[in-house]
Amino acid sequence: MRLLVITQDFSPAVGGIETYTTELVHRWARQAEHVEVVAPNLPEAGSVDAQLPFPVTRAATRPDLLPVLGLPTIVRRVRTLQPDVTFHAQWQTVGAAVLARRLTGAPQRIVCAAHGRELLFNPADGMPGLQSTYDALRRLLLRGPDRFTPVSRYTAGLLHECGVPPSRCHVVPNGTDPDHYRPFDASPLGKSLGLADGSVLLTVGRLVPRKGIDTTLHALPAVLDAVPDLTYLVVGTGPDRDRLERLATDLGIRSCVRFAGYVDADDLPTYYNLADAFVMPSREAPPDVEGFGIVFLEAGACGVPAIGARTGGIPDAIQEEETGLLVPPSSPHALADTLTHLLTSPALARRLGEQARRHAVQEANWDHVADQLWNVLASVQTTASPTAPL
CATH class of the missing domain: 3.40.50.2000 (Glycogen Phosphorylase B;)
Structure with a gap:
């Protein structure tokens, strides 16, 4: 051909x-x-x-x-x-x-x-x-x-x-590329970021309203009640950063949120492997929509369970109850419940992460x-x- x-x-x-x-x-x-x-x-x-x-x-x-x-x-x-x-x-x-x-x-x-x-x-x-x-x-x-x-x-x-x-x-x-995105020990990065202890929740994406990072911030106070050692790590750049930082301050959770800025693609697997869970509760803001969400596959290939919103193409990126969990978009309460459940259920998180890795190796590559x-x-x-x- x-x-x-x-x-x-x-x-x-x-x-x-x-x-x-x-x-x-x-x-x-x-x-x-x-x-x-x-x-x-x-x-x-x-x-x-x-x-x-x-x-x-x-x-x-x-x-x-x-x-x-x-x-x-x-x-x-x-x-x-x-x-x-x-x-x-x-x-x-x-x-x-x-x-x-x-x-x-x-x-x-x-x-x-x-x-x-x-x-x-x-x-x-x-x-x-x-x-x-x-x-x-x-x-x-x-x-x-x-x-x-x-x-x-x-x-x-x-x-x-x-x-x-x-x-x-x-x-x-x-x-995704399961050879590049794969499970490994990311503790050196955790130590350098001061995150050697406690749980880490991760988002990777452009900082724009569509990504729903503000929904995660609104959900965090309730999650922190159950997981007080949690740090929310946000990787990416974009025009929404100042607003999100102010929101974290207004919610009284600024000390629990870390904005890492730009991270090169070669270093992204280390950040994924630092996380206990990945979250991106996107919302539709036409014409800005989540047609799929490759980041969910990248997280899964690293053995990290993902939570996304039931909107756009995300239900094709996350196999619900198999490789991750889905929540309604723009619903901090539902997201808080799901995050708390996942972060306090190690057997569930391990099962979802293992199945997500298997899915990446066998199909989503x-x-x-x-x-x-x-x-x-x-x-x-x-x-x-x-x-x-x-």
Whole structure:
């Protein structure tokens, strides 16, 4: 198979879609006759690309403008490569592939991932005329792919709301790397942070309202009554940090909350292994939604039980009562009860953590995800003609 991957988000940028795309392409490069990536140009991209086992063509544009200003690059690569399939990390670049298919006569099929936010975000929000035009354009371009691969049932539902029939959707949940995220002794970090004794509750994520960190803070006073030696460790950066720090102070729990700031991906497993439980009670704040939640898999791969909110794609990331627990969103009382139950039930925490690790090793890993998606790519390659109506 000749495969062209088109993405607005790619290394050296850091983020969920960047991880998703990079992990998949590394594995597809071992199977494909030829695989190539088209991505926006970024500082230090050249040195990063030189280390990759597959070619990357950089369009001279920033990520959000790749669907328009990157069009000549995409058409040129389609004409030269004549790919059997183009895989899109986001729907916005689909129009370029459809146009390239018509201009070049290339028979390529089009497969598009779906994550969540991109199906709700509208850059013209607040401008009714332009907003409706953008929504109409999105619905039109979503007719282009032969197959969609949403990362959760929730994201598949968003596609259905945009007019994509279920027959063109194949849900393939995200994965993680269980060799990188694995259980080990993190006591040296605990000692350096002054957390050698007591229980540790962990959140890893961008500090924005959607992550529900404020819900956890509101729940903590009740949890501390039962687990007085608890420390809540928050890893990540974002615009909500000042508000969250003030909230912790107002609730009288500031001494029990540690904001660790940015932590490099290479060091994240140590933080996960320091924790007794992981929590991220996200809420929906459209267009900002939790389409899946890879951090739950990362925690689980380290043998740490997770608690998340029953919203968005989180129920696909946490297998309730198997790898973690679910609570209603924006419900500090329910979260406090669940946290207290988990942190005071070592047998339950151990069982959930062991099952979460097993799930990561056997299913929720990038090797398994890449194989599932490869099967989708292979299935559309064998269709007689493009099935999408655009």
